[in-house]
Amino acid sequence: MATHQQNLPTRSTGNTVEDEDAVPDIDPTNTSGLLQERLQAYKHACRYLEAYIGATEKVQKAHAKEYEKVLKTVSDPLKEGHHFDQSLGGIAGLFENIRSNTQVGLEYLNGQNLPNISKGIANSHLEAEKTIKGSVLPILERLHAEIKNKSKELEKGAVKGSKEVDKARNLTQKHIELLGQHTAAFSSSGRKVDPSTDPYVLQRGVNYRLNRQVLEENNNRHDLIEIQNSFAAFEGHVIQIFQQALQTFLQCVGGQLERQKAMYSDIVSNAQKIPLDFEFKGFVHRNNQLLVDPSAPKRDVSHISFPNQNHPSTQPLIAGTLERKSRAMGGLKGYSTDYYVVTRSGFLHEFKDDDDFRKDPSPELSLYLPDCTIGAVNGEKFNVKGKDASKGKVGGAFAMSHELSFKAHSPADAERWYNVIKEAAGGSAIYSHEPASPASPVDSRNVSGQQQPPQYQEKGVTPVQTQGLPQGQGAPSGGQMSAGAQTQQPYNTPVSGGGQSAGIGSTPTSGVERKPGQY
16 A cells, blocks of 8 residues: 555746745845835935036025125226227227127127127026026936836835735745644644644645745736846936036037136227327327327426515625635634625625525524614724524524624625625624734634734714715715714615615615625
């Protein structure tokens, strides 16, 4: 009987459990999950690229607004713009070119200056923003949708098949475990088993479920292979769309940069075409009446006139150089030569020289002659005693009276100076002064040649009458003239009553032999 059972025919199940496990360790969901994760990676890459180009679109719009601010810096007319030539080819034309290129530009097509949709720098950014939004971003948006559809297709196909495989494997695993339980209890139970738990029946149930499992695994494997094979073509399509989108993006942004570069180049070219002397020539032409003529001669003080230039009060009664004995150390330093002037205001001014241009000609010494005492002429010498009034009223109030000894170039010069000074003094008291010896200017510097002190005439002496006397009987000689005596007036200057010189206030001959600066 046992031999008969061994020869019974059996149905081959094609089970290769001895070679492979009934439930392998390989999880099909890992493959589908890996492919699903790869699709997610491409979807995120597409989203990153969308974000990058979208941000660039926003930057283009922001640049357009910023260039509007740039345009406002030159939108107002130039200050003091009348200084520039308003025609093309100058500074004003340059700023007009800057405005046009910044706002409304022109494209040069086929060598013709034709207006195009393309605007200036500000509007070129707006155009780039619209092109990116309407041409580049839609390409990536469509690709994003394709990747999502591919992910859904994978989820409905391979992912779903992997779940069916897992389900079939779980059922097979349960029947294998059930078979193991009843085969273990077969010997211990004395072969008392139920029909449904007969190990033979259970084994055939395992074969049935194992077959269903293998069918599901093979179907899932076929789907995964097809998806894997399609992934290479799909990824190539994704990369191609990336390239297409970036190429369109380059055409948009690069075109905007080229137009912007062309506009800046036009501004620079316009500036370089301005001739260096264009503006200045126009400026000189427009303001010829206000600019200095370089061919005109220089001004000369001698040719300039001003109000009251020749007023009688400005003309000296006499002017020239005199030697004055120094008051320091008792006159040991001798005589020094300076320039002296007797004015119609009654002053005897001392200057270093007669140069009016080297420095401001302020008097070194000023004697108000009506308040002074004039000594008689002694050859080339004569004396004047009075206070220095050059320090003003305050300084003059504390100034001491000094006797100044003068020496002329000749006795005739001394006589002329004496007569003019006496006129300006108005006939003030005169004293005689006879030096010990009529020393020369060189001898006067010798200490041994000191002069005798002057002998002053007492005030109140009756004046000597000289009117009505025969010619030649004038004032007494030797310096004995009274304060009120009238003397010979030089340079045809009449004498008025009261002892005042009629030359003061009139226009007499000043007695100046040479002009100032010729001494």
